[in-house]
Amino acid sequence: MAEAATPSFASTRAAFAAGAGAALCAALILAVVDGVVTGGGAMITVLGLWGLPAFAFALYAGAVAAGFSATFGPGAIGRLKDDPERDAAWAGVVVAVLIAAVAIAILAPTAAKKLVANVHRPIPGARVMGPVMMILTLGAGLAIVPLARLARAGARPLPVIAGVPRFVQALIIAIPAALVFARNALYHAGFDNAALPMGAIAELVLLPVLTLVVGAVALGPLAAVRTKLPARGALVGVGLALALVLGVVTLGRQPSAGVAKAVTSEGGASRMIVFVIQGLSDADGDGFSGFFRGPDCDDHDAEVNPDKKEIAGNGKDDNCQGGDRAAEPVADGGAPPAPDGGAPAIDAGVAAPAAAGKNVVIVMIDTVRVDRLGKSGYQRDGKSLTPRIDAFLDQAVWFKRTYAQANNTPRSMPSFMASRYPSLVKVDKLHSKYPRVDDANVMLFEQLQAAGLTTLGVASHFYFRDERNFAQGFTSFDNDGALDIGPSNKDVAAPRIVPRAVAKLAELGKSKQRFAMFVHLFEPHSSFVEHEGYPPVTETGTKAHARRYDYELAFVDGWVGQLLDGLAAAGLDQDTVVVLMSDHGEAFGEHNFGGQSMFHGTNLYDEQLRVPFAFRVPGAAPRAVDDVVQLIDLAPTVAELAGAKPDASWLGRSLVPAIQGGALPPKPAFAELLAYPGWEQDLKMAVSADGAWKLINVLSQRRMELYDLASDPGEQRDRFGDASAAAAKEQMQKLLLDWVEVTLAE
DSSP: OOOOOOOOHHHHHHHHHHHHHHHHHHHHHHHHHHHHHTTSTTHHHHHHHHHHHHHHHHHHHHHHHHHHHHHHOTTHHHHGGGOHHHHHHHHHHHHHHHHHHHHHHHHHHHHHIIIIITSSOHHHHHHHHHHHHHHHHHHHHHHHHHHHHHHHHHHTTSOOBTTBOHHHHHHHHHHHHHHHHHHHHHHHTTOOGGGSOHHHHHHHHHHHHHHHHHHHHHHTTTHHHHHHSTTHHHHHHHHHHHHHHHHHHHHTSOOOHHHHHHHHHHOSHHHHHHHHHHHHOOTTSSSOOOTTTOSOSOTTOTTOSTTSOOOTTSSSOTTSSSSOOOOOOOOTTOOOOOOTTSSOBOOTTSOOOTTTTOEEEEEEESSOOGGGSGGGTOOBTTBOSOHHHHHHHHHSEEEEEEEOSOSSHHHHHHHHHHTSOGGGSOBSOTTOSSOOBOTTSOOHHHHHHHTTOEEEEEOOSGGGSGGGOOOTTOSEEEOTTOOOHHHHTTOOOHHHHHHHHHHHHHHHHHHOOOEEEEEEEOTTSSSOOOOTTSOOOOOOHHHHHHHHHHHHHHHHHHHHHHHHHHHHHTTOTTSEEEEEEOSOOOOSSSOOBTTBSSOTTSOOSHHHHBOOEEEEOTTOOOEEEEEEEEGGGHHHHHHHHHTOOOOTTOOSBOOHHHHTTOOOOOOOEEEEEOOBTTBOOOEEEEEOTTSSEEEEEEGGGTEEEEEETTTOTTOOSOOTTOGGGHHHHHHHHHHHHHIIIIITTO
16 A cells, blocks of 8 residues: 655645646636637637636635645545555545435435425425435435445456546546436426537536546646646646636626627537626626626616616617617607507407307417428428328418417417517516416407307316416316426327317307317427327437427327317317417527527527418418418407407407408517526517518627528528618618517507
């Protein structure tokens, strides 16, 4: 057994320098990789963002190395390869700590579920969790001793590889193993893989792993090279100073819009660093940060942030969206005109259409992007995956260019039911992930019920539970079998929803009572489940997600067919207006925004907003309509078709003129992404009335994107900085700003 040298200040200082130096080298390697991933143009900014975390971690790594040296003697880790017994003992401790940590990670959520999530008094339960965690931690800590002895026995036969001790090998394996366990735990808890920034998390976890590797290589194969370096301690000191200075300078400067987009869209750990600092920095205490082009354009004035209403002529840009608004001239004592598309286009005096007095069935299929339908030209395996939906569209008036007003369910569904833009829907907490819909909203089914229709809902999902208060105006809402949010995302609910809806339609057919029914089918929503009878998925990554999604859509298409068949079997198909729609689309790597390449709810590109929207109306000739329309047009259209009264609060317009074969006045479309915990992004979007141009205002990064949809329907070329698009940019900026500062300011 090698004798331990007596520690001295010099040896402890050298150990500190060795640990800090290894950490700085590891951080530099990862930061350069991060910078390359962003495209290279943001390299200096990425290095600066890594500066302070690298500095802090280097101090930590140096302190750990110094502690080892002071406790076990200089070069303790390096000597382990010559001391197999101690090496195995230390490796056993690492394995024991990992086992204990995994045990806590398994037991703590179980205790939290029992004491907090599933009890009537969660606050006392949460307080009890403190002592419970203390007991779990103490128990796991005591278990480390026998576990370490068992693990030491298993570590003894392991070889020392390339001079790297078993202890270091155990650390290099244990840290990624913990990451894999955490990733799987999150996935099974209901977090979709695509919604987790696994690349960024992996980079941060690789920092200690790579530090160990660098240290092991420096102490092993490159030991001779290391000892020849002059003034190693001074070099480490210079490295620490550079990391600190570069970090401080970067934190004090605003990047260009292009650099901000590159980092927050393509970056790895650098993106997470930005979001963390934005969450911690708020100089004026208004809840918004100005760091790294954050949404607050004046972080020293609490009355200026994106949640404020613009006050015309007060000398400041209250909502950080285009400068101080000039006061609008008011003619003849009336109110200023609303921007195009921002005011109700409902005329209660219009004669009722031929379909008035009929029943209504709204089939809402979650998460359907319109370009995945066979009628849109999409095929897989040489055929359309949606033959029943295609056949329905052949019988209906199909609005091919429909925009959802939000890209996720909790925002989109209240929006189209209340015919209001998401930020105007009255909820308990605007920036909650699942806000509760307030009774003050006037929902479509309330007006249908007031018109004498029996109103029915059939679903089976977490979102339709009573605490969301979505089911306003329903005589009954059958949500039997709804699971918690995690299991709901993997649930196959259509086989139990459609038979219940069909049975109810059969009853209604016999009773002859007028009714309106809302049916929600969930399957195309992630997490994507494989179904029996469809080809196995052999791809990996995003391609695998896309394939599973396609087969989910094919699966639900069959159930849509059964629902339509049930309507016909009940003798109601000639007396019922049938609406087929979706609440939002889905993304499969077409864009990368905020570090996420595949998921809905992350941006406002067309793949997440363009949805099917079609009305099969008895007596109306089927056709496809290319006009730009919005999902908030649902309520006024259905109300007019059913002979119900539209509410004055509704902002959509009736599409009945187009259903009857006429023309629609051109109107633009708008959408919002409202920030919520876990996705602190805030975006507004406008599409021109002719559908040719689209402007996205990324408020959370204070930048805009402009797309020529006529020549670039995939939104791959941002034209905001192009001189040739200057006129379109000016027009679209005015359109979007008018909508924000007039319509959304009500």
